[in-house]
Amino acid sequence: MRLFRAAQHPLLALAGAAAFALAATFAVPAVIKACDAAVTDDPAAIADRALDRSFNQEIAEREIGAALAADDSDLAQSFVELAVDRSVAVDPALADRVKAAQIKDATLTHTAGRFVQGLWTGEPVDVASLAGTAFGDLFVFGDIRDAAREGTRYLTGQKADPWILGLAGVGLAITAGTYATLGAGAPARAGVTLFKVARRTGSLNPALMTRVARDVIKVEEAGGLAELAGNVGRVESKAGTGAALESLKAAETPEDVSRFARLATVKGGKTRAIIKLLGRGAIILVASTLTLANWLLWAAFLLLGFASSCKAAAERTTLRYIRWRKTRVMQPA
16 A cells, blocks of 8 residues: 555656656657658668668678679679778788789670670670670660561561660660750660660569650650650769679669669778679668657657656645645644
8 A cells, every 4th residue: 555655646746747758859850860860861861771781891801702703894893892982891812813803804706796896785794794785885886676576576576675666766866866955865875785684684674664664755844755864874884884783683663773773872892792782772772761760659658657657646646735735624723
């Protein structure tokens, strides 16, 4: 009984209110920080925050080793650059292997045949053959080749890809615009080529394909494809072909591609490693949004606890005062 009375003392409620208020002094700054993180529209800042949590020496060396095993020196070098930028130590022997692989891939005998293959077939297998594909598209040959190939397949009842056929038509129009504007449309021209490559290699995100197809059939959105191709071209010009293809694999909307272009402008050659490691999380603050939701829930709990404690303290103080007054009145004068 005595313990129950002690629990009903106003000082205990006031102590609870003070505890909730003290906890709030730690929660409020965290809520403000989470709000600031959730509303930022800077892809580079978003990527940096994600890398702070997920990038270290072990991951860097693992990814470099995997890239070298896949004979992808471009990706390996991108991870080396990212490690240097973030002051993450990498085994010098591993870095030397990356340099050796790049020197090998840059030799004329290694690139010439692949360049011709990409120019003739339009089906690149590496950066050199992709350069040949892009060269052919820039001089119209590539788009005419693709349009003729897919059109012939369609007319003869074979399996044709309407995306490649449509992109070839868009590419012809953009190429004409590129010449008319003395090269101003070059990023969009490169973007269309990369779209075709991503489509052929299965690297084009199905969600992005669906969104683009839906927008293209709307008259007011018809210019969006050229803008989208331009953003892909900007990723390629700032961060390389591999980064552009990685962005098409990760992006779900044209807005995502635009954000990847902004990321590439800041991060340059490190962009491919960032996208490979983080995917769409390099530009979208999913974790920060969840963190904000958790802190807001805690803030609401602390506010409710503080208000309840203050209410209880006021009620108990008032009740004790009434009892004290009654006791004084009932006492004989």
